[in-house]
Amino acid sequence: MFITFEGIDGSGKSTQAKALVAALEAAGKPCIWTREPGGSTGAEAIRKLLVEGDPDRWSAETELLLFNAARRDHLEKTIEPALARGAVVVCDRYVDSTRVYQGVARADLREVVDLIHKTMIKREADLTFIIDIDPETSLTRGLARKSGEDRFEDMGLDFQKRLRAGFLDLAAQYPDRCHVIDGAQNVQAVERAIWAAYQGALS
Ligand code: TYD
Numbered sequence: 001m002f003i004t005f006e007g008i009d010g011s012g013k014s015t016q017a018k019a020l021v022a023a024l025e026a027a028g029k030p031c032i033w034t035r036e037p038g039g040s041t042g043a044e045a046i047r048k049l050l051v052e053g054d055p056d057r058w059s060a061e062t063e064l065l066l067f068n069a070a071r072r073d074h075l076e077k078t079i080e081p082a083l084a085r086g087a088v089v090v091c092d093r094y095v096d097s098t099r100v101y102q103g104v105a106r107a108d109l110r111e112v113v114d115l116i117h118k119t120m121i122k123r124e125a126d127l128t129f130i131i132d133i134d135p136e137t138s139l140t141r142g143l144a145r146k147s148g149e150d151r152f153e154d155m156g157l158d159f160q161k162r163l164r165a166g167f168l169d170l171a172a173q174y175p176d177r178c179h180v181i182d183g184a185q186n187v188q189a190v191e192r193a194i195w196a197a198y199q200g201a202l203s
Contacts, residue, residue: 002083002123003198004094006170007131008163010138011183012190016131017092019191020198024088032082035092036070040077043070051149060107067098068116075121094125096178100166105159125177127201129194130167133183135160 003020005013017033024031037047046066050058058066071094082089095117103110139160171178179197181190 001126001201002079002089002091004091004096004125004128005131006093006096006100006128006167007183008133008135008138008160008167010141011131011133012141012187013129013131013183014092015187016129016181016190016194017090019187020194021090023191023195024090029088030086031088031090032078033090033092034074034078034082036074036094036097037067038070039074039079039091042073042077046070046073055155060102060109061112063106064098064102064109064113064116067102068120071095071098071121075123079123091125094128095121096125096128096130096167096170099170100163104166104169105162106155127198128174128178129197130171130178130180131183131190132164132168132180135164137184 005017005020007013014035017035021031021033036043037050038044046069050063050066050070079089079091095113098113098117099110103113135157139157168180171180179194181193181197183190185193
């Protein structure tokens, strides 16, 4: 099973992706944690180009191609081999981030995003958790962290609001795969909601 975590910057999805991996390991399920952009040596090198530096460093179109180059390498080197040996793959961000960041919030490129995905990547997640949170809360969390990887956080509150709306629209487009989880709850409550949805997806 290929499980992805999505949400705006600072939504808590990274913590939750790691918590799910820990719960799967405790249940004796072979699994890996991975992330985008990144997740393989080549894709991590592309990640540095994407997340560091000036917000205007790349156009949305160039960004889209870089994300897909990284994704293709990640898929070939990490995701497909893990799925082939029967592991559950838990990935922090995947194509839904591209659909929303490059497809809707940064630019109106949704059709191009889907076209590139269909021809060059092909694989969709089996199960997607969208951690939903108010952008004002998430931005405070994200910027408080100041990781040096703040290029997207630096695009501002309106941008984060467009992202949130984009993720909620996406959940409505893919109701079978996407579960919207209220990220304003405490961490344990979010974990329980995710575990319950995972169990539901298995049965
Ligand atoms: P990430 O490291 O997950 O950031 P965070 O921990 O703040 O959520 O992702 C880096 C940034 O890249 C993030 O702001 C979202 C953006 N991004 C896109 O714009 N398109 C994509 O396809 C992906 C995977 C990420």
